[in-house]
Amino acid sequence: MAAVVAVTSGTAHAAGNLPPKQPLVQDLQADNKPCATGDDKAYVSGPPTLAAVLYDPEEDDRPAEGNMVKGEFEAWWTDSAGAEQRRTYTTFAASSGLSQRWWMPEDVPANTVVSWRVRANDGKATSPWSSEGEGSVCEFVYDDVNPEKATLSSPEYPQRQDVFWVDGVGVYGHFTMDSPSDDVVAYTYGFMGGPYGTVRAQQAGGAVTIPFLPLASGPQQLTVRAIDRAGRSSGESAYEFNVKSGHAPVSQWKLADPAGTTSAAAETGTAARTGSGVTFAGAAPDGTGLTTTAHLDGGDQAFLTPDAPAVDTHGTFAVSAWVRPERTDRDMAVVSQGAGSTGAGLGLRRGDEGPVWSFTVAGQEVSGGAPETGEWAHVLGLYDAETGLAQLYVNGHETGTKTKAEPTRTTDAFRIGQGPGLSAWQGDLGDVRAYDRVVVPDEATELAYRKPKSLGHWSLETASDGASPERSGRAPLKLGTGATVYRVPDGSCLPELDPDCPAVSYPLVGDGHLQLDGETGYAATEQPVVDTSDSFTIGAVVRLADAEPAHPMTVLSQAGEHTDAFKVRYQPSEHAWQLVMPVKDEQGAAETVVSQIESADGGEGQGHRLAVVYDDATDQVRLYLDGFAGTSATADFADGWHSSGPLQVGRGHTADGWGEYLHGDVDEVQAYAGALRDSDITGLGWGTDPCLC
Structure with missing residues (x-):
């Protein structure tokens, strides 16, 4: 069918x-x-x-x-x-x-x-x-034809053959890309060091303009390729220009005026008259270059003002200051200009979970950080009109969440220590600045930088009367039983050339180092060296004598009454260098432990350079191994406590008293008040002091 x-x-x-x-x-x-x-x-x-x-x-x-x-x-x-x-x-x-x-x-x-x-x-x-x-x-x-190369131009940043240096870091430039080919629909671009991207034209053959914010001074280059609707690329166009350093603030008051002054001199801008609640010649934050600051009593007359605006709140602007509050239980103004939809203000606010720093633009707020009574902090508020975002830096680090805002222009006077709806500032203020540009992240970090101060450098090359001197004549390290300073013995032969010459070991750094027997050997100062409740840095070079140590061995520690405020040790069970920081001065208190994995060296090689950095401003502690940020570990650690005991080299507290004696060699013990930066840490342990530039 x-x-x-x-x-x-x-x-x-x-x-x-x-x-x-x-x-x-x-x-x-x-x-x-x-x-x-x-x-x-x-x-x-x-x-x-x-x-x-x-x-x-x-x-x-x-x-x-x-x-x-x-x-x-x-x-x-x-x-x-x-x-x-x-x-x-x-x-x-x-x-x-x-x-x-x-x-x-x-x-x-x-x-x-x-x-x-x-x-x-x-x-x-x-x-x-x-x-x-x-x-x-x-x-x-x-389509088998590539588009023609793009043409490039910028009104703010002309090419270097036209204008050699152009202002500058933190000032936006706008770069226009165009092509003679009418089928170009996009451009790929890249600035030297970034950013990189692709931007599409609104119509085929149309030009596009992109913003660029220089983050660093120096030669800069933009490279662009035009892309047609078939995806074909033109040759590369290059545009070279030179960027100046960021220009100075439009207004700046250091507030380092003599006692009894009734107005604050301006580094730039207009002098600021003062209310009767302002006094000068107060203390300044260490390591900042400031000599004195102003104190505001928190009353109605606690203010300074140039009686004119300092920033254009409709454009890009930034305001900053060094601040030390005497109280954190009320909302207080650092600086302000205008109010409501036209206003901007930087200050301290009582948050739901405690006090926070606050930057408000047109009623929109970004907040973060943790103000502490009697503690210096650097605060900076930035509004970027190009992005429409407000952001906040505390002690050089961005905090909080960037917030969209749409301010309008205000003609109100700039005020220091007062702001609408806030109490007047009660505490100290210094180096108040106002900018008409973006303060870029590296600048914010530099503004908040406090140069560390050397507290001691023990080269451990000599010892007399049972002590090894500090290089600047400060307190020596006294040697306990089982501790000696080793130096190469004098002799007329060289083991490298004479096989009958006795072999000798060489110091870790320089002409000598500290040898510890692992049983009773240690060295110590008579008083505390670093303030463990504030930012500090301490480092040393260490070489263990045993490839497989039998017990934990402490390199550096500084004690309180019941335990060590910090302890740097080798933990053989973990094959790791550790930084141990108890949260309280109590036996059995919870500890923050930061580890870096590295096998013991067993007396071989040049040892390891260890460094501890506690940054009270960011509430972080970091352990460095051999001087590089890439070989470091970080942990959160808030509210370091003050230790009253001396610095110890080669031992630490245990449940049974002193213990964890180090069997090995130690050299180049260096201590600082303040947190050294990554670039400074690389200079520790070589026999010299880092420049701290």
């Missing part, structure tokens, strides 16, 4: 088999570009790969391996002689729902509109063409 045949849309199929589904336009692509016609057609950079997702009905009675379909592609165009050209291609059968592809032949002509369509074939029936019914023909053009 003959098979029953049905006819639908001009195709035939056998009884029991449904024809494949018509390919959908949204499932068709040419080189990953969607099917389109007319002005929206795809432009490609070479003979493209055509792709289509093809489906066979799930209702078909098929074997377990699933429904299989082939793709029948067809493409056509009119050649230069006016004749129509057609190409066809049939794929291998593949499972329903998969993408099927046609890599088009090389004879596809350039700069010619090529039309194409596809249908599915399950071996018994074919689907309608993708162009039939509500479908559509797809079109593409193979």
Whole structure:
């Protein structure tokens, strides 16, 4: 009996088999570009790969391996002689729902509109063409010509052959990219050191402008390539310009005026008259270069003002100051200008979880940090008009969440120590600044930098009367039993040249080092060296005598009444150097432990350079191994406590008293008040003091 045949849309199929589904336009692509016609057609950079997702009905009675379909592609165009050209291609059968592809032949002509369509074939029936019914023909053009190079310009940063140095760090430039080619749709760009990106033109052939914020001074270069609608790239265009350092604040008051002064001299801008609640010649934060500051009593007359605006609140601006509050239980103003939608203010606010620093712009606030009564901090608020974002720096580190704001211009006077809706400042203020540009992150860090002060440098090259001197004549390290300073013995032979000469070991650094016997040996000062409740840095060079130490061995410690405020030790069970910092001066108190993994050296080599940095401003502690930030570990540690005991080299507190004696060598013990930066840590342990530049 003959098979029953049905006819639908001009195709035939056998009884029991449904024809494949018509390919959908949204499932068709040419080189990953969607099917389109007319002005929206795809432009490609070479003979493209055509792709289509093809489906066979799930209702078909098929074997377990699933429904299989082939793709029948067809493409056509009119050649230069006016004749129509057609190409066809049939794929291998593949499972329903998969993408099927046609890599088009090389004879596809350039700069010619090529039309194409596809249908599915399950071996018994074919689907309608993708162009039939509500479908559509797809079109593409193979473009074989690269666009011309982009032209570049900037009103703020002309090329260096036109103007050699241009102002500057923190001042936005705007760079326009254009191309003579009318089919350019995007530009890829890169500034030296970043940022890098791609920006699209609003219309083909259109120019684009991007902002750029210089973060550092010096030579700068922008490189750009124009990209056309086919994805073809132009050659590279380069634009070179030189960036100056960031210009000075528009207003600055150091507030280091003599006692009895009734106005504050301005480094830049206008002098600020003072209320009667302001007195000068107060204490200044150490390591800042400030000599004195102003004290404000928190009353109605606790203010300073130039009686004029200091910043344009409708543009980019920043305000900063060194501050030391006498109280943190009320909202207080550091500086302000205007109020409400036009105003900006920097101050201290009582937060839900305690006091915080606050920067408010047009009623929008960003807050963070933890003000402490009697503690100096550097606070800086920045509004970037280019991005519309307000942000806050505390002690040189960004804190809080950047906040969108839309301020308007205010003509109100700039005020120091007062602000709308806030109490007057009660405490000390110094070096108040106002900028009309972005203060970039490195500048914010530098403004808040407090240069550490050397507290001691023990080279451990000599000892007399049971003590090794400090290089500047400060307190020596007294040597306990089992501790000696080793120096190469005098002799007339050299082991390297004379095989009969006794072998000698050489000091770790310089002419000598401290040797500790691991049983009773240690060295100590008579008084505390670092204030462990404030920022400090301490470092040493150490070489263990044993490859497999039998117990933990402490290199450096400084004790309180019940335990050590900090302890640097080698923990053999972990094969690690550790920094241990109890949170309280109590036996059994919880500890913060920071570890760096490194095997013991067993008396070999030049030992390891260890350093501890506690930064009270950021409430972080870091352990460095061999002087590099990349080999350091960091932990949060808030509210360091003051230790009253002397600095110990080679031992630490245990539950049974002194213990964890070090068996090995120690050299170059160095201590500082303040937190050394990563770049300074690399200078420790070499026999000299880092420059702290």
